[in-house]
Amino acid sequence: MAKDMRDVYAQTLVDLAENDDRICVLEADLMNATGTKVFKQRFPERMFDVGVAEANMVGVASGLSAEGKIPFAASFGTFASRRTFDQFFLSANYAQLNVKLVGTDPGITAQFNGGTHMPFEDIGMMRLVPNLVIIEPSDLVSCEALIRAAAAHQGSMYIRMHRKGSNTIYDENEQFELGKGKVLVDGTDVTLIAAGFVMVPEALKAAEILKKEGISAAVIDMHTIKPLDNELVLAYAKKTGAIVTCENHQVTGGLGGAVAELLTAEYPALLGRIGAQDMFGQVGTQDYLIKAYEMTAEDIAQKAMATISKK
């Protein structure tokens, strides 16, 4: 049976914990959803399920961190961000502690849980927390590598993590560095900067569509949204003159917002942004939702062509 991304998350934490007694896991009644039951079975004394109480979860995680533990605390992205923002901001980040907050079911992947559970704003909120590192893995290989990087990083992080399903973008030995984007396809006419499990594959498909139209599109997996890989974005802004950001999030505040801020300040270039356009979430299948929010490969390709046409 193919592994889900959550299985990689949970197993990576078990593997890390085998050699590091500082690794702890916290849940707020979503252990089965996050897949961390394997951690509880292996290290019951280091797993704390606080029940449906996300604020307390982040507070307890902060206390554990104050004593040198490395807590990974997870919930759906909506609750990990909106419901614990003050706790994460103050008890974890302002206190300069080391809490890894995991928000699952990003954007449209919340599917049948609908608008109440569909985080389109979590990255935007988290980007406002000073010095916070924000990552969003795009496949199972990058998930494991980035979880390991997160454990090694001294400082709090927000990890936006897809839960169910698997895909393969990278070879298993691929190396990742926090804050350094990955150029998956090189190109000269436009750069597609994408993040996450849904949008990186869509961007890759969009590059194929564009290729058939005679357009050379570069594709970047921006697995670290903060700190943004400014150097890479600016290099491709100069190289291609047009950028399209692709995110499973509002186009403001997140990846698109970060790229827009950088380009405006450093090297104005044409920019199109794919993602939720100031809209709330809703119920539906992922296939339905990706069309409803105009985030498909075809939408990306069209946005790329429209952006290039302004050159």
Place this chain on the structure above:
Amino acid sequence: MNQEKLQDLQDKARIVRIETLKSIGHLGVGHVGGAMSIVEVLTYLYYAEMHIDPKAPRMPERDRLVLSKGHAGPTLYSILALKGFFPMEWLLTLNQGGTKLPSHCDRNLTPGIDMTTGSLGQGLSAAIGIALATRLDKRGNHVYAIIGDGESQEGQVWEAAMSAAMFKVGNLIAFTDYNKMQIDGMTKDIMDIDALESKWLSFGWHVQRINGHDMQAIEDAVTRAKTVTDRPSMIVLDTIKGKGCTCAENLVGSHNMPISAEQLEEALTALGAEASAKGGN
């Protein structure tokens, strides 16, 4: 406790009040009421109970304290300075730009502060995390937490209350500073939290209620709480907001108040501060 120890602790509490008021008075404004109401409990803990070392403020085996009502930081700063965690002169830098003594407790700025607090309701959760880590590391130290009565209106306090009992953090001893007042008025008139003992009891805690200004009662309660190892302990302190400060005692407006040079002088005189020690503005 014998008469000599009692007298000594009461005198230390008086000096803590004096230093705290000088510190706030030097600035001219501060959280006088809630700082004064916890003078006895903090004095008792730091002078007679907690295993701490001013020369090694982060030693692993120390007892921890989370002042969840972080706005009462100035009382804790006075004690830490008097104990030698940092120079007494720092006290007069309270809340000045660049100070190491901000209005609310900051673990990164002030030696001896175990947790950053200030947004009410968060400290008890952190104290639970610290207590759990203590248990994982198999250390024998205790974790103390002090929450406010108004703070007890925060929902997170009760999330924390549930989890502390569920996780059986027997090394956690918390206090509620029940001075009956909050910013907008009396707690009973704003959002009544009464029946605090039965609330904590029903959440699975060992509960005691004592006069929070009585050193002997505090010692007895902490001693009893330490014998309870299968549950967290709550000690509800009946206190008087602004206690011992002539211009603030039992005054609803004392949460965060201006204090003039004259008011400071009067308060210090009433506390028996020696003329040369008054300092102030």
